[in-house]
Amino acid sequence: MSILADKSFDRPVMNGYETLFHRHPGNPILTGKDWPYSMNSVFNAGATLLPDGSTLLLCRVEDRRGLSHLCVARSANGVDGWQIDREPTFLPDVERFPEELWGVEDPRITYMPELQQYAVAYTSYSRGGPGVSLALTKDFRAFERLGVVMSPDDKDAALLPRRINGFWALIHRPMTPLGAHIWISYSPDLRHWGNHKLMLEARRGAWWDANKIGMSPPPIETSRGWLMIYHGVRRTPSSSIYRLGLALFDLEQPEKCLIRGDSWMFAPEAEYERHGDVQDVVFPCGYTVASDGDTINLYYGAADSSIALAHGSIRNLLTWLDVNGHSEHSHDRRLRK
Numbered sequence: 001m002s003i004l005a006d007k008s009f010d011r012p013v014m015n016g017y018e019t020l021f022h023r024h025p026g027n028p029i030l031t032g033k034d035w036p037y038s039m040n041s042v043f044n045a046g047a048t049l050l051p052d053g054s055t056l057l058l059c060r061v062e063d064r065r066g067l068s069h070l071c072v073a074r075s076a077n078g079v080d081g082w083q084i085d086r087e088p089t090f091l092p093d094v095e096r097f098p099e100e101l102w103g104v105e106d107p108r109i110t111y112m113p114e115l116q117q118y119a120v121a122y123t124s125y126s127r128g129g130p131g132v133s134l135a136l137t138k139d140f141r142a143f144e145r146l147g148v149v150m151s152p153d154d155k156d157a158a159l160l161p162r163r164i165n166g167f168w169a170l171i172h173r174p175m176t177p178l179g180a181h182i183w184i185s186y187s188p189d190l191r192h193w194g195n196h197k198l199m200l201e202a203r204r205g206a207w208w209d210a211n212k213i214g215m216s217p218p219p220i221e222t223s224r225g226w227l228m229i230y231h232g233v234r235r236t237p238s239s240s241i242y243r244l245g246l247a248l249f250d251l252e253q254p255e256k257c258l259i260r261g262d263s264w265m266f267a268p269e270a271e272y273e274r275h276g277d278v279q280d281v282v283f284p285c286g287y288t289v290a291s292d293g294d295t296i297n298l299y300y301g302a303a304d305s306s307i308a309l310a311h312g313s314i315r316n317l318l319t320w321l322d323v324n325g326h327s328e329h330s331h332d333r334r335l336r337k
Contacts, residue, residue: 020265020320021298021310028272028306029079030059035071036086040064041277043301045073046107047217047286048118054078055288056140057299058107058120059307061088062277068103070122072140078288078297079309090135090143092124099126099133099148108158108285110218112136119190121157121170124148132157132172134190149193150174150185156214159190160254161221169254171199171228173214180212182230184255197255200230200247208232208243208264216244216284217298220314225249225258227317229298231283232264242281243267246321257328259321266310268303276303289314 032041045057055078061071070090073082090107092100102125110119117136120143124133129152135143150157153175160169167186170193174183182200185193202213209232219226226249234241243264250256268280284300294314302308 017263018265018316018320020316021312023270024079024309024311026080027270027308028302029309030057030073030082030307031305034082034084035061036084037088038064040066041305042071043304043307044106044283044285045299045301045307046109046120047288047297047299048109048111049288050074055297056109057082057286057307058089058109058140060105060107060285060301062103062304067092068105068125070104070107089140093145097124097133097145097147099124099128099131101126104133105130106155106285108218110159110161112159112161114162119159121159121172123155123157126152129153130155132170134159146191149187149191156182156216158215158218160219160226164252164254167195171215171219171254180214182213182215199249199255200228200257200260202232208234209245210234216300217287219249219254220287220289220296221251222314222318224318225251226254227314227321229284239279241268242283244282244284246317246325248318248321248325259325260328261321261325263324265317265320265324270302270308272306272308273302276305278304282308 040062042059042061045059055075057073059071060068062068069088072089073084075082105123107120107122120135123130131148131152132150132154133148134146137143157172170185179202184199186195187193203210212233216229216231219228228247231242244266245264246261248259268274281303282300284298286299288297296312298310
């Protein structure tokens with residue numbers, strides 16, 4: 001979405017670092033206790049605004065077998081009063097799509113004006129590992145599955161909302177023995193993909209985003225470029241820590257990184273983020289932007305156990321990136337690793 005507003009925001013500084021996202025005081029906003037049917041946990045929701053101004057979350061729901069499906073929750077204000085589908089919205093269809101054998105996970109929603117439909121990129125978990133699948137929908141009740149578009153191991157995917165030089169663009173994160181980096185691929189028809197390009201590398205060594213990164217929600221289109229919130233995984237002797245950082249990419253050449261933040265800007269701090277099925281995880285898959293064109297409502301999975309909400313300013317994210325980032329093209333990246 002484009003930034004339209006020109007109002008300024010206060011930029012509070014706490015403990016020597018800037019607070020870019022403010023947690024909603026009612027967090028977590030959705031937990032398993034809210035669900036109308038038996039399940040284990042809910043987290044990692046895609047998000048979109050509907051034409052009537054209400055918020056729709058497409059939530060990952062894990063059942064008591066450990067397998068995931070997707071379920072819709074709707075709210076007039078995006079905070080409370082959630083209306084949750086009485087049964088799973090999007091179940092694995094193993095007979096027609098065997099790659100969904102072990103579940104469907106981590107949806108990311110992009111509205112595609114050209115198609116007048118929403119595109120959902122999600123992880124389909126097969127015997128061969130996690131891959132990227134796509135589905136189209138107009139109403140989040142009926143879905144047209146396109147099947148696997150990126151074979152295992154690959155995940156953390158989302159489409160850009162418009163064609164780039166005549167081609168659809170998919171951002172995704174393949175896994176290799178040399179690390180997990182963010183890539184972009186192009187397609188004329190959403191089914192056949194090629195022209196794969198490395199978009200953002202995981203750093204090396206002791207960096208917060210060393211060795212394993214992935215896109216979090218779909219990128220935000222601004223006048224300056226595609227603003228990406230991405231996660232970095234820091235492995236520790238006891239577990240891992242999922243934190244969030246920022247990068248900005250060229251509007252017409254999205255594989256070109258313009259600025260990358262050096263530090264993380266959001267990390268597990270609250271009890272519900274630090275303790276759960278998977279400790280020390282903040283993992284957003286969706287956001288909405290308010291009518292001012294600047295206020296961002298970030299929906300994130302907390303410790304793989306609940307959904308939480310944080311509010312920020314797109315303008316402040318860009319300003320922070322200018323101050324706390326560097327140009328990938330004006331520095332020798334070998335010195336950053």
